[in-house]
Amino acid sequence: MNIKQASEQSGVSAPNIRFYEKEGLLTPARRQGNDYRDYTAGNVRTLKLIRMLRMLDVPLPTIKAVLRGEQPLQQALQAQQTVLEQQAAQLAAAMQFCADLARQAPQMDTLDVDACLTRMESPAPQQGFFSGWLQDYCTLTQVQHQKHFFFIPQGSINTPQEFTAALQTYAEEKEIQFTLTKEGMYPEFSLDGIPYKAYRNPGKYRDEICCDAMHPEQLDAGLPPRREKLLRILRIAVPPVCTFAAIMAAGWLVTGGAGWLWLAVLVSAGVLLGRCFEKWL
Structure with missing residues (x-):
């Protein structure tokens, strides 16, 4: 041929x-x-x-x-597998660095380029699956907060102007950049470059302002899927476990026995259900 x-x-x-x-x-x-x-x-x-x-x-x-x-072909493939694993580790580190840097909403004129280059040229040694869990837990919690958060303003919200003023006050207290894009009772704005939409949740005594990221899928913790799944479970389970331990410890100190066990179980179950509803809703 x-x-x-x-x-x-x-x-x-x-x-x-x-x-x-x-x-x-x-x-x-x-x-x-x-x-x-x-x-x-x-x-x-x-x-x-x-x-x-x-x-x-x-x-x-x-x-x-x-x-x-x-x-031998087998030897060549094994050697190439090692090379590809090294490249995959380098790509994973680069993805993690990009995610960490993007979360900080960097600006071209204020970015500390020297610090970035130092971190890239001298990366931290690779850690095991269970190492650095506290930092990753804080990272995941921060990303979840960026996706949805709420706060209680100082006064009631009855007009778009009062809504805007409450958002500005919140941004000033947190020392983050606030940019209003749409004023109203359902305003749209950005905090450190992340776009949000907000609504008022009237309470019996105080109003509550809830803020949702307009593009939550773009807010990524940059963690391996298996690790992120485990940390999400821990984020739901940790509050009821801590509540249970605190009530049991207080009851033991006060009564000298385990008479508070059922109260601890009920309160912890209530906290757990609340966290589950928070996740599902």
């Missing part, structure tokens, strides 16, 4: 076939009389093997050694 047919059957372009021949990875026979290349089914299979290995990013010298029998 000619080079066009070999290209169609192998999925390797004709220029790449010629390049592989030049590099010594493929040596097709020559037809008598016109000296044209004559590719065989074996050549096509070799091209498919080269294509597969190149899709795994195996270097050409390694492929040449495999085709010549100088290196």
Whole structure:
């Protein structure tokens, strides 16, 4: 078969076939009389093997050694697996760095580039699954707060202007940048570059302002999925566990026994249900 047919059957372009021949990875026979290349089914299979290995990013010298029998295919694949794992670790670190940096809403003119370069050039050693859990827990809690939070203003909210003033006061107290994009009783605004929409939740004595991120899917904790799932469970379970322990400790000190056990269980169950409803709603 000619080079066009070999290209169609192998999925390797004709220029790449010629390049592989030049590099010594493929040596097709020559037809008598016109000296044209004559590719065989074996050549096509070799091209498919080269294509597969190149899709795994195996270097050409390694492929040449495999085709010549100088290196076993299994050994080459194991070596490439190590290389890919190292690259995956580097990409994971880069993804984590991007997520951490994006959460800080950096500005081009105020970003501490030297600190970023220092962290990138001297990354912290890779930690185990259960190491750094407290920092990751705080990170997840911060991201959840960015997605949805509420606060109680100093006075009642009856007009759009009072709503805006309450949001400005909140931003000033938290020392974050506030930008109003739409005034009203359902205002839209941004805090440190994150867009939000808010609504008033009237209470018996004080109003409550609830704020929801307009694009919560863009707020990512940057954690591995398995670790993030575990931390989400801990975030729901920790408050009732702490409540249970606190009530049991207080009851034990006061009564000297376990008479407060059922009260502790009921209160903790109530806290747990509240956190579950908070997550579901």
